[in-house]
Amino acid sequence: MALILDVLVQFVQLALVLSLAPLLTGYIRKVKSHLLRRRGPSVLQPYRDLFKLLRKEVVLAENASWVFRVAPYIVFATMLIAAALVPTFATGLVFSPAADLIAIVALLGSARFALALAGLDVGTSFGGIGSSREMMIASLAEPAMLMIVFTLSLLAGSTQLSSVSAFLHGPEVGLRVSLAMALVGLIMVAIAENARIPVDNPATHLELTMIHEAMILEYSGRHLAVIEAAASLKLLLYLSLIGCVFVPWGVATAGQGFGAFAVGLIAYIVKLAVGGFLLAVFETVTAKMRVFRVSDFLGAALMLGFLAALLLFVSQSV
Amino acid sequence: MDRLVLDVAHLFAGGLVLVSFLLLYQDRMFGLLNTFALHALVVSLSVAWQAYIQLAPHLYITAAIALVVKAIIIPVALHRIIVRLGIHRTIETVVGIGQTMLAGIALVALSILVMLPITAEAGTLAREDLAFSLSVILLGLLMMISRRNAVSQVIGFMSIENGLILAATAAKGMPLVVEISVAFSILIALIVIGIFLFRIRERFDTVDVHALERFRGEQL
């Protein structure tokens, strides 16, 4: 009985992230356009786009193989599961033992792997540009992310997200320089991974600066819709990750009953709103950088993560 | 009596060393041949003396071989060869005669030094004789490497052999001496024949094909 209830809660979270993701994207766009003194599309626009695309037919390049057609669903599913495993309004959900932080990072890697292959499948130069640059960025972003994971798990003595956020919620954390470094690093990684300014511009189609958009250039119809959904899920995932780790207040733990869940839900939405707003402001005030400056940007993130971990290693003496 | 016997033996041995130095000193071909004849003569005399004092008649054979082959036949044969092949009459030396003599003295000193630790109960042949024969051998080697002519090198080798014969005969009661000396004479005869057959004019190494050897395989 209790098991069924846990599973139910888990699926609630799954549905929640799935439904909230496009909204978050729309909200960020809205804020950005307000900051630019434009009215901008409504926050529900992403939903409309998705449904529009879903109903359109797919135009496939002659050369596209099954990889091209399967990849979107793989990406979407992986992203969905990963997002569902990050605690949003409650920790200690029933599936959370299935994957710890390292596994979640690896899941994102799988999604990227599939998408990069899809970019190469049609055999156009732009797809190649996209994939190779994406892998270059990933080759720096992923270690940086793992270093941050090291930092957190060394602090909490666990790579299990629930334990981490529980620990960081607890009193004995205090204010730590490595935590600050980790936060900065994580934000930088999140920006790079979600193809936001200054690393990449989600709105551009200027050929030579594209990275993520170049990979999915050949996609259309439902495939494109699924990929867009996956992208917004990824953004949501990172925001909720930052939220549950660095501002763990209000997060309920499993089996606390519906009251706690409701509080957690409200806290979660507030966090998303604040995070999205900050992101929009940041993107508005910064300019995109050259592709080969990205390595320096992410190298800095890697260094931050490494220093944070190193500090903890050195401070933890037996 | 015994004293005198040994002294005579020493006299011959020392004389042999002296003649070896004379060989080193020579710078004309024919003079060298004559000196070598003298060398062989001294050897045969000392061998004969040993035969006499050891009451070992078979040693007379060795003495005879030494006398006939090395004191007479070979010098004559070499004389012929020199004339026939028109070999230069002067001896090409690697280093000056003077340095060679000095080196020779050093060698004699070395051989005496080496013989010192030998206990005297080595028998009637005292260290000195052994030292003498050793120095004769070393002087012969020195001659072989300090002369460029084939002939003088052969003569150097034969003086080595004389030194060996001296040691062998003086080693009282050593068996097979005759056989060994015979075997050696064959060796020498072959060498002389070799010089003649191979038409070796000046040096052992006139036809030095390996100076031409160039590496043609794949490099490392």
Next chain:
Amino acid sequence: MGLTILLSCAGILLGASVAAVLGARSKTTTSLVYAIALVASTVALGTACSILLTDPPAIESVQLPIGLPWLGAHFRLDALSGLFLVVTNLGSAIASLYGLGYGQHEQAPGRVLPFYPAFLAAMNLVVLADDAFTFLLTWEFMSLTSWALVMAHHRHVGNAKAGYIYLLMASFGTLSLLLALGLLAGPGGGYGFDAIRSATAAPGVTAAVLALTLIGAGSKAGLVPLHVWLPLAHPAAPSHVSALMSGVMTKVAVYGFVRIVFDLLGAPGWWWGAVVLTLGGVTAVLGVLYALMQHDLKRLLAYHTVENIGIIFIGLGLALAFQANDMRWAAALALTAALFHVFNHSVFKSLLFFGSGAVLTATGERDMERLGGLIHRMPLTAFAFLVGSTAISALPPFNGFVSEWLTFQAILLSPKLPQWLLKFLVPAVGAMLALSAALAAGCFVKAFGVTFLGRSRSSVAQHAKETDVFSLSAMFALALLCLIAGVVPGYFMDALAPVTHQLIGAQLPPQEHLRWLTIVPIAENRSSYNGLLLFVLIATSAWLAAYLIHFWASQQVRRSAAWDCGFPDASPVTQYTADSFAQPIRRVFGTLAFHAREEVHMPPPGDMRPATFHAHLRDLAWDTLYAPVERFVGSAADRLNRVQSWTIRAYLTLVFGAVVVLLAVLAVWH
């Protein structure tokens, strides 16, 4: 009993190789030899598995009256050798299955068949050997037979040189192992491993032995900077042999290291761990960077082996460090990670080499720049290769991820280590490991994408045919194994427990009874992973999404030309090539790692000459280590060679000098 079976299997294999010499002409010999090899290694595999799974594992040993007269040949079967026998014979069995099909395309079977079974037998015997002489003999015999297999295609440019460098490096390694074991055996000549185990070595001796073992086993496994032979030799061999060399033989080298350092050498010092860790980390990163720069498919795979060896040695180094500080369970975790990676790498590296072999037979090409679009011509091979690529890139839910995950867990335990050097070193190595994992993903996006996806870059690639059923079955068996080991790793980790128990005296908590087959190496609230659940969830949700969309929304598809930002049908030449794919990473890491230089000749407008682009890479290990040695030997040979053309008088002078010198020595000696 088990030992007897294994030895007789090796004997059968040796007999088969002798028979193959006689009947190397006919086609039937090919099938026969591979069939015998398949059967023999399958039997051996079964035996080894049974040994590993019996609890507690029975230790058998036997002494045969061959080899060193007064010593005899000792063979021993324990948990460690059991594990490596499983790895060896699994690889051998599937390679033989593959060979049943692949071997038919062999131009010169006479150069492969006699050596192939002997190679398998040698690898088995190395793992079984229990005295220094037998160990080294079988070890070098393994090198010799694999050398012969590398020389099978000796007419191809570079293969002969590859074989030469390989055999030279192998003998170098064997010599240093020989010195190491000679040190352990001592002047009495106690060559038996049990005698060595019972003896205790002095600290200086242990240091020397560790260094020599690192050189000896490391040169065979491909540790940087001793790796130079590996990317030359492994691709040169026929592909199923490449798979064996890369997937299995390097593991036998790891076995040699583990056997000597963990088993024979006694209690480790903490700095051993530091040394091994550093080597492992450097090897991992450099290996994958080298791999990324290749455009020869098989060479890319070979270089990538170097990376995985680095990962394995990272695990081993951690285990040593923990053991030195008496943190046994942590050491057990690290060792389990390393050994599990040994198994995993042998599986997917063999799979990938099989795939490259299928491509080679279908197109006759190893150069990715002339391949492409093969997924349409050989879909099954492509699928298997894709699974292998995903697994080797350490992506869930496949097996490669699990062992790397365990390694990360071990790294996260290391702050408890007291030594400061380790405190600084371990996170750095962790960063290297993360970096190499990420780069590996990029490397295999390139390998799979350029080879199988896109449009064909040559006519051979256009007219490729799917490979035969034997090869396919071999590949799919391995692909299945990748998935199984990825989703239910608990069983495999439990199978490793006796090994860690034998070597360290501790083992991980048993995994198979946990809820939903989750693996929990340390504690529930610390870390856990469940590949099965992830796999099921992802699969169902992907399928569900696709189903719903096709059912509710749309399912029409229209084929048309690629959009490509509106460029009209560009030729396949405009695709991204292997080199251009690697270019961003070459820009980021290449200048540091191997002095990469890019030369662009762009003719002025109106000039008809084509623009050219050259990327120059240098192997620093070769430049700094091997080239000087080569130069020294060459110059020394040249100098000494003058002696050859001296005159007789000069030679006589040598003799005279020798006499005088010895006499002088004698005079002085008194």
Next chain:
Amino acid sequence: MTDLGALLAKATLLVPACVAALLALFPDDRLTARLNSLGALVTFLASTGLFFVRPAAGPFLIVDDVNVVFIVLTTFVGFTTSVFSASYIAHELEQGRLTPVYLRFYHAMYQTLMFAMNLALLANNVGLMWVAVELATLTTVLMVGIYRTPAALEAAWKYFILGSVGIALALFGTILVYLAARSVVGEGLDAMAWNVLVKRASAFDPALLNLAFVFLLLGYGTKVGLAPLHAWLPDAHAEGPTPISAVLSGLLLNVALFAVLRFKMVMAANPGALAPGPLMVTLGLISVLFAAFMLYRRHDIKRMFAYSSIEHMGIITFAFGMGGPIANFAGLLHMTFHSLTKSAIFFSVGHIAQVKGTQAMAEIRGLTVSHPVLGWGLVLGVITIVGLPPMGIFMSEFLIITSTFARQPVLAVALALGLLVALGALLLRLNGLAFGEPRGSSARTEASFVPMFAHLSLVLAAGIYLPPALVSWFQYVAGLLG
């Protein structure tokens, strides 16, 4: 029983002598080769008899544990080489490189050489041994020069001069030994009988023994071909007929080394004498390193393997110099394996040079393609000689290095490096010779491969399983060597 043994011993000596005389007189040049092999076979059988029945040690001849293995080995290799030489010489006749007259001469000389070597091995009298070695030198000199090309004459002459000097030094050493013995044993043959010398050596004057050993080592060492006394060896191997190269490398070097060993035993038996070890170790190590580097710049295939012989003689001398039961055992083992392997290599090289019409390695390519049996034979031989398993040489080198490393790490490392350098050179050449696109004529060879593979399979079998009888012999001799 012992009279039968004496008969066998005499047969071992007399058969070659008589056959030699017979061959010298025998006009027919077709049967001579067969007669030659037949004589060698009979000699071999007679000597194998010595395994089972031994004569009592006489003043001149002796058969004991020390030499019985070597005498059998020598006669065996002599026999196989004669079989090889039959097919080799036939080809030389066709090519017209040898006239029938020279052929008679050649066969007579071959048997004389066999006689000389057997005599040197069986001799109990050190003077007799010296005479035998000198005889062997003379015969080989004549055979090396048999082709009468300038190069051959040059080589023969070089060999002749250096060999004679070496012989002279050895004789002086022998005289000194007699002197040392005389004062203890008394005058006469006993003072030169080897078994007596060993028994009574402890009482000899150490100073004389030391001096004697220096001369004997240098004298016979010249024949062994130790650097820096080696100069005659490469050219003599390269320019003579290949069967003679095989016999030189396989047997004559062994015989000379055997002489050194006998005197080393005398030295070992005398407490006061200086330990011969350091001298031998130094000479051996010099030879190994020198030969290893010399191997790289060779272009003549036979000269290359001659240098490899120098290297291996160095290894063996090194082993005996190190001493101790394991090293001595390994040294004896290595002597045996080397003579078998190197002669096998020269068998294949001989056929290769004949079929390709050149000895220049740059002209010989891809043998395993053009002549599979010959090529793989060469590959097998080289793999054996560089000490790769499962061949026997791996065992001996394993024992030498490990036993040395425990006592003298530096020496062991130096030796190991020497071996590695030599291996590099030989494998480099092997790559060119055996693999790659074939070059040069690919005519069929009517060669007899039996001797080559017989030798190699013997080495292989020994590497895997050594018969206990052999082991006990070697261990006994190793004990004597101290």
